Amino acid sequence: MTNSTDGAHQLLRQHGVQVTAQRLAIMRAVSSRPHSTADELADDVRRVIGSISRQAVYDSLGVLVDKSLLRRIQPAGSAARYESRVGDNHHHLICRTCGTTVDIDCAVGSVPCLTADDDHGFAIDEAEVVYWGYCPACRTDPESATPDPSTPVTSTQARSSNHE
Amino acid sequence: MTNSTDGAHQLLRQHGVQVTAQRLAIMRAVSSRPHSTADELADDVRRVIGSISRQAVYDSLGVLVDKSLLRRIQPAGSAARYESRVGDNHHHLICRTCGTTVDIDCAVGSVPCLTADDDHGFAIDEAEVVYWGYCPACRTDPESATPDPSTPVTSTQARSSNHE
């Protein structure tokens, strides 16, 4: 069983990445649930292949991102998230309440913001755009809307009058 | 000594924030060294008023951000950074090598990317843009250029052949 499943196997070989059950499972987990954290991915993988160490997850994810097979995004106030949509210049829209993340195509075109007004002499190679707002569910029902409970990302409120 | 220094005192009162030596010092530290981390700010503050607890730093920073007196930015792979430039819609350009961060005015105009192509029903209230690249110093002298040694932010390389 578990013969050369999808194109994942091929894909890894093509990019000079050694093929292991863990990596295959991670690739598949990312594809089936984009914008997941390393932790969530680890859970998914465990559900499939039984077990995997946290280190293997981080290591594999690192290799795959390095080989451009995955893309890593790190929204403020949240753990890093991974997605398999690579190669295109798309951005992200994140709900401040529940953390739901959706892909957004570039508003301006293909390579929008790579042209800063004044580059200060920097060699700019990437423009990262994150839209923040509130998703339909959270706008409608602010109380019970928590589809994705991982790190809701709220504006760090100062603890006011915390002790009684 | 240290009488009502600058407008900081007034500013805090105006925004309903209790004025303390710590907060004044933090405000001043952020102004004099934008894009610093909480830790760096704490050091600066200690140099001025002797000592401050980490909690007080985070708490004050939180209150000030909450009152829109400061702005918090959290670049991928780095601790949160603070700046006193608020109210305008400017973005940031960060060096992948040394972590140097500079302000960038909006390429498109004033409120550039708030208009996503498809908002997926979200109520978008902020567009965060981060340009990544290499600063002049790091492009010229990649070896010794490390003006700001705090969390250089390099692409998380996978540890290849780590054991001998």
Next chain:
DNA sequence: TCTGATACTTGACTCAGTCCAGAATCGGTG
């Protein structure tokens, strides 16, 4: 099948940030 290279496991550790309870300070009032 062997074998060297690469990956995975386990466990300790770092770093940024938070929580908590108690002590200190702020600032409006008599």
Next chain:
DNA sequence: CACCGATTCTGGACTGAGTCAAGTATCAGA
């Protein structure tokens, strides 16, 4: 100017994400 309640600061423990290191297991080419 002293008082007092509200707010803030201190110190220490704690959490979560991610990394480091050494040893073991697995991959893949000969």
